[in-house]
Amino acid sequence: MGKLLAALFFVGTAGAQPPDGTEAKNDVAIESARSKDEKHILGVVPNYMTVNDPSKSHGPLTPGQKFIQANHDTFDPFNWVIAGVYAGVYQAQNTYPQWKQGGAAYAKRYGATFADGAVSSYLSEGVLPTLLHEDPRYFRMGGGSKWRRAAYAMSRVLITKTDAGKLRFNNSEIEGNLIAASLGNLYYPSGSRSAGDTFDKFGINVVSDAGFNVLREFWPDMRRRVLHR
Numbered sequence: 562m563g564k565l566l567a568a569l570f571f572v573g574t575a576g577a578q579p580p581d582g583t584e585a586k587n588d589v590a591i592e593s594a595r596s597k598d599e600k601h602i603l604g605v606v607p608n609y610m611t612v613n614d615p616s617k618s619h620g621p622l623t624p625g626q627k628f629i630q631a632n633h634d635t636f637d638p639f640n641w642v643i644a645g646v647y648a649g650v651y652q653a654q655n656t657y658p659q660w661k662q663g664g665a666a667y668a669k670r671y672g673a674t675f676a677d678g679a680v681s682s683y684l685s686e687g688v689l690p691t692l693l694h695e696d697p698r699y700f701r702m703g704g705g706s707k708w709r710r711a712a713y714a715m716s717r718v719l720i721t722k723t724d725a726g727k728l729r730f731n732n733s734e735i736e737g738n739l740i741a742a743s744l745g746n747l748y749y750p751s752g753s754r755s756a757g758d759t760f761d762k763f764g765i766n767v768v769s770d771a772g773f774n775v776l777r778e779f780w781p782d783m784r785r786r787v788l789h790r
Contacts, residue, residue: 602780607637610686611777612700621724622698624691631687631697635679644675659750673748680744681766685737695733696722699777707779714778715771738766 602608609630612619622630634640648671651657657673660666686697700722702713721731742762746754 601639602776605639606776607634607639608777608780609633609637610698612698613781614701614703616703619698619700621696621726622690627690627697628683628687631683634686635682640675640678644671644678647674657750657753659752673745676748677741677745677762677766681738681741684741685733689733689737693732694724695729695731696724697733698722699774701778701781703778703781710778711775714774717774718767718771734770735767738770739763742766 600608648667651670651674652662652667655662657670660669689695690697699714699717702710704710705713717731718734719731720728721733723729742759745762746759749758
């Protein structure tokens with residue numbers, strides 16, 4: 562695992578576009594994904610935090626804009642629906658058996674699932690990026706071989722830009738997801754609060770974010786080829 566993380570860090574740093582020193586206005590930066598197609602992948606999956614054109618300069622987000630982005634990612638209709646789907650799966654599999662079955666049990670599973678995503682989004686996209694002066698957006702590489710772009714996309718869970726445009730370890734992603742997984746112990750049943758459970762949730766969140774970055778990296782290419790847009 563250590564070698565894999567080191568390799569991703571090396572490839573991601575090598576593939577990143579260095580800042581050119583030019584700052585854009587914040588009212589432009591907040592609209593980094595402008596069109597309806599860009600704000601939602603396949604028209605449904607929220608994609609507000611992606612900068613699609615790596616050739617242009619994008620100024621830093623203000624703290625308020627970071628929280629606006631986190632709010633979009635948290636309360637997009639897709640997330641309400643997907644939380645219901647996951648809660649249904651957990652209900653069918655009797656995950657967290659302490660909650661048993663029935664409508665009240667489904668509501669608990671739904672609430673816990675939605676809370677996981679909401680807490681993670683606000684911490685990793687709003688709170689920590691503001692405190693640590695990190696940029697929570699995903700800046701596409703946009704060119705190069707498919708393997709290099711995929712490695713770059715996955716490495717963004719480990720590497721981020723600061724508000725000053727420098728590259729550094731992605732504290733907001735890693736610490737935000739770890740804190741979110743730990744806070745889940747406040748509302749999950751007592752039998753699901755072990756260190757193993759916490760790190761399982763943390764690992765799933767980080768790996769999921771890495772996979773979503775790959776989708777964000779290649780979605781504009783897919784849109785052009787499949788939808789001809």
